[in-house]
Amino acid sequence: MQEIENQKKRVMLTVAYDGTAYHGWQLQPNVTTIEGVLNQTLSELLKEDIKVIGASRTDTGVHALGNIAVFDTTARMPAEKISYALNQRLPEDIRIQKSQEVPLDFHPRHQNSRKTYEYKIYNHTFMQPVYRLYAHFFYGALDLEKMKKAASYLEGEHDFKSFCSVNTVAETTVRTIYQIEIVREDCMVKIRVTGSGFLYNMVRIIAGTLLEVGRGNMQPEEIPAILAACDRTKAGPTAPACGLTLVSYQYL
C-alpha cells in the first residue's frame, strides 16, 4: 500500500498586536517576543516545529494592526481556519486578523510591497491616560503646515542614510516614500508614512525630525541638506516607540 504524505504548504498570517508587553518582534533568549510566542503557539497547535518569518521586525513597544508572518506546515488544517484556532490560544494582546495559503516561494521580505506606518502624537497640555501606550505626548505648539512642507521633501526616492540608525545593516540606504500624510484630529496629530520599505528606525527618526520642525527647532527647508549629508546626526532624534504602529502591508 502506498502511503500518502501530507503536502507542505506555506501559510501567511496577518498579525496584529499591542507591543507594550513585548521585547519587539524578533526571537531573543530570555525575553518575550511576538515571534517567540507565535512559534510556540503554532508549534503546539499544529504539533510540528514551526518557525515563522516576519515581514517587519518591529521594536519593543511598537504596535501593529497588520504585520505579516509566513511559515510552512504539513498539517491538514485548512490555512484559513488557522487564524480561528490560533486566536483561541494566543494571549489577548496578539490577534491573527487573517490566515491564507500563499505560494511556496513567497517570502514576506523579498516581495514588492507597500508598507504603511502611523506615528501618533498626542498634542495637548496633559496626556489622556487611555492614549499613553499608543501615542507620544508632546504639549508644545506644533506648526502642522511646516511639518507638511518638511514631509514633502522626504517623499520620493532618496538615500535615507541620515534617517536610519547607525547600526543599520542594509545593502543600500536608498528607499522610496510614496506619501507622508499629516493630519490633526482634535488633539491627536497623525503622521502616516507609506513606502516601498523602511530602514531601521526610519519612521521614528522621520517623526522625531518632523516634531523638531513642528516646534520650530528646524526649518522645512533644511530637509534637503539633511538628506544630502547622509549623516544620522543631522536629522532629529528618534521619536519614542509607543507612538508607532505598523498599519498595513500590501503585496503588489
Added chain:
Amino acid sequence: MQEIENQKKRVMLTVAYDGTAYHGWQLQPNVTTIEGVLNQTLSELLKEDIKVIGASRTDTGVHALGNIAVFDTTARMPAEKISYALNQRLPEDIRIQKSQEVPLDFHPRHQNSRKTYEYKIYNHTFMQPVYRLYAHFFYGALDLEKMKKAASYLEGEHDFKSFCSVNTVAETTVRTIYQIEIVREDCMVKIRVTGSGFLYNMVRIIAGTLLEVGRGNMQPEEIPAILAACDRTKAGPTAPACGLTLVSYQYL
C-alpha cells in the same frame, strides 16, 4: 499682631483615567481606586487631609476623559497650578486635565449638568489588540439603522427603571436623555449618550440592549414596552465595563 488665616477654597478637578487597573472610582478598603489615589496624592501634595467628592462613581474598568472631583483646601497653591503639581505625582494612568477654583457651595452632583458617555464596540471578525481594553468586541453583523431607531425611543424624559441595576438606590428613576448618537468609524461602532444624569449601570444596559437590537434579537419597536414595564429583566444585558468611557461633564 494679628494672625492671617489661610482662606479655605473649593477646587474642581477634571480627572481623566484609564480604568483598567482600578476597582472603579469609589474609595474601598484593600483595593486601589481612583478616589483613593486622588485623596492620598492630594493629601501628600497639600499637606492636609483631603477628601474629594466625585461627580460620577465609575465602575471597575470604566474609563474617563473628564470625570469631575471637588475638594476643599486652605493651601496657598493657586487652584490652576494644582493640576501641574498633582500630575507630577500621580501614576501615568490618571491625569488631571484641569484644576480651577469654584464657589464654596458648588457640589459636583447637586448641580444641573449635561453628561456624555461613549460606549465603543469593535465589530469585526477578530479583535484588534490595541483596542481590547477600551472597546467591547462583537464579531457578528450589526444593523445600525435598527439600533438608531431603538435609540430614538430612549431619547427624552422617561422612567428608566428597566435600564438600571436592581441595586440602584435613587429617589426617582426618571431621567432625561438629550441625545443618543450611533456612528460607525471603520470597525468601531460608537454609541454616544448625552443626558441630565444616569442611573447605576444605565449606559451599559442601554448599550447591551442596543446590541441585542443590532444583532436582531430584539426589535426597535419593543423599546417603548420595555420602558413601560419598569422591570430590569425586560431590557438587554449589561454590556462589559471596558467599552464605556465617561467623556465629559458640562455644568449648566
